[in-house]
Amino acid sequence: MERKNAWQKYTSEKDKKKVFKFAEDYRKFLSECKTERECVSFFIEKAEKAGYKNLDKIIKEGKKLKAGDRVYTANKGKEIILFNIGTESLENGINILGAHIDSPRMDLKQNPVFEDSDLAILDTHYYGGIKKYQWVTIPLALHGVMIKKNGESVIVNIGEDPSDPVFGISDLLIHLAADQMDKKGAKVIEGEDLNVIVGSIPEFSKSGKKEKEAVKANVLKLLKDKYGIEEEDFISAEIEVVPAGPARDFGFDRSMILGYGHDDRVCAYPSFMALVNCKEQLKKTACAILVDKEEIGSVGATGMESRFFENTVAELFNCLGDYSELKLRRALTNCKVLSSDVSAAFDPTYASAFEKNNSAYLGRGVVFNKYTGARGKGGSNDASAEYVGEIRGIMEKENVFWQTAELGKVDQGGGGTIAYIMGNYNMQVIDSGVAVLSMHAPCEIISKVDLYEALLGYEAFIKHA
Known part of the structure; x- marks a missing residue:
């Protein structure tokens, strides 16, 4: 009926x-x-x-x-x-x-920050049922709370204000994706590959020498300057990685909402x-x-x-x-x-x-x-x-x-x-x-x-x- x-x-x-x-x-x-x-x-x-x-x-x-x-x-x-x-x-x-x-979303792991090939990256564990390939190459934001050793609560919300940076997960370019394109949908992007890129500028010493894991060090410095948090504070944090940006009216007639x-x-x-x-x-x-x-x-x-x-x-x-x-x-x-x-x-x-x-x-x-x-x-x-x-x-x-x-x-x-x-x-x-x-x-x-x-x-x- x-x-x-x-x-x-x-x-x-x-x-x-x-x-x-x-x-x-x-x-x-x-x-x-x-x-x-x-x-x-x-x-x-x-x-x-x-x-x-x-x-x-x-x-x-x-x-x-x-x-x-x-x-x-x-x-x-x-x-x-x-x-x-x-x-x-x-x-x-x-x-x-x-x-x-x-x-459904991605959560940061308890020890999430690492550097590889001059990129600072956050490691995640997905939450709920997702098609993992849908989460690559889209703008992402970080929302959540970090609890410092002294009990202080730090609210994190980065990626929503137009002046904020956003973050994202890279995908393999189509020119090199022959093997990837043969994989089943569930395996096109693996769970351990949901790595969020968050920085690429290295921190240099006063002598101008690049330090070991200098990009990671620079990201952590930015976090400390803005939020007063240390790398160890991620252990007692709940940071969720979600799509950045507002929900929007959908359709010529604005009859729907996309979000x-x-x-x-x-x-x-x-x-x-x-x-x-x-x-x-x-x-x-x-x-x-x-x-x-x-x-x-x-x-x-x-x-x-x-x-x-x-x-x-x-x-x-x-x-x-x-x-x-x-x-x-x-x-x-x-x-x-x-x-x-x-x-x-x-x-x-x-x-x-x-x-x-x-x-x-x-x-x-x-x-x-x-x-x-x-x-x-x-x-x-x-x-x-x-x-x-x-x-x-x-x-x-x-x-x-x-x-x-x-x-x-x-x-x-x-x-x-x-x-x-x-x-x-x-x-x-x-x-x-x-x-x-x-x-x-x-x-x-x-x-x-x-x-x-x-x-x-x-x-x-x-x-x-």
Whole structure:
């Protein structure tokens, strides 16, 4: 059953302006927030301006919460959870929007700086699923944090300002690439060859003599002069190598956005805004969970596998004066969740990888995936028919344009989300998000109308689920 194009809903200039205004705000967010830490800092600033209080501070001061309160808590600077407290007991469950804010990239190794053939180079380890050949010969930026021995934190952001230099990974010229061109795509560029070139001027001694590894020495001198950091400080650093430059409007009609990190910030941003925009008193508590580490399996303290969410709900119960272990277990079981993650958009250029009747399409609204996984649905949550029916009813009630999909042809590949982790608590969960072209590439493409319909869908969900 073919779904209608969502743009037909926005025929007047006034209605279109709403779509384009929200998309422009998102485009700026995507341009500014290329790491998990940057996303969390952005969300905290916006949340506090919208009246959200820091839950950690409330706990420390022994204060109580009540219906109507709006609170947030951040986990190690790389995960954030927000709540709009409802009138019903938490025991009845929470309506949850869960998305991730990490994206495929390259991370600097702990000892990254070396020199070879009069070039200063940074060694990397790629993060998440990437086609390695896509990351060569494009401008790259360095984002992250370095922690010095004395505990001082140094923020690094080089390559985004027009006055900044950019960095990059070289590729073999076509004239000498006969052997390279015979390799399989996965081997055209090897993981250990993702070396970022960062300098070529050597440092000379006062006598004018070139020192050993003089180019590396000169780069380290520049870093020390600008940031006050030593080579050893890379050991306690998290520096991410990401595409440089802002997200851009895409297409003559500006109907799309081209940028790095749509997966999954294109779902995280409307999830956050759905809570912020909700001014009415909700019956059930609403929550947005924006987590780290999804691209590598949701592991670690800031991934969805962590017990941070569960512990936070326990603290919330306590601040509401209603804590018991049994009520906590009931609350988790009674939650309803949209695991808000992107879907693969049908690409007519690569039509053979998709099954047309069960694919997501740009411009046809927010996407619902009953299941993800690979091969025989391995690793999938697989939402129940009853829950899918409930979600359908909510979307239709609020006139949200939506579509259903699965990830390509059977046995073609596969992928997963955080849905199964929420399902482990016996929650009702379905995957929901925005269709993306060129997913996991340095620059991905989304439709502005799909982004806006995702916002409307998430707003409808927290009100009516």
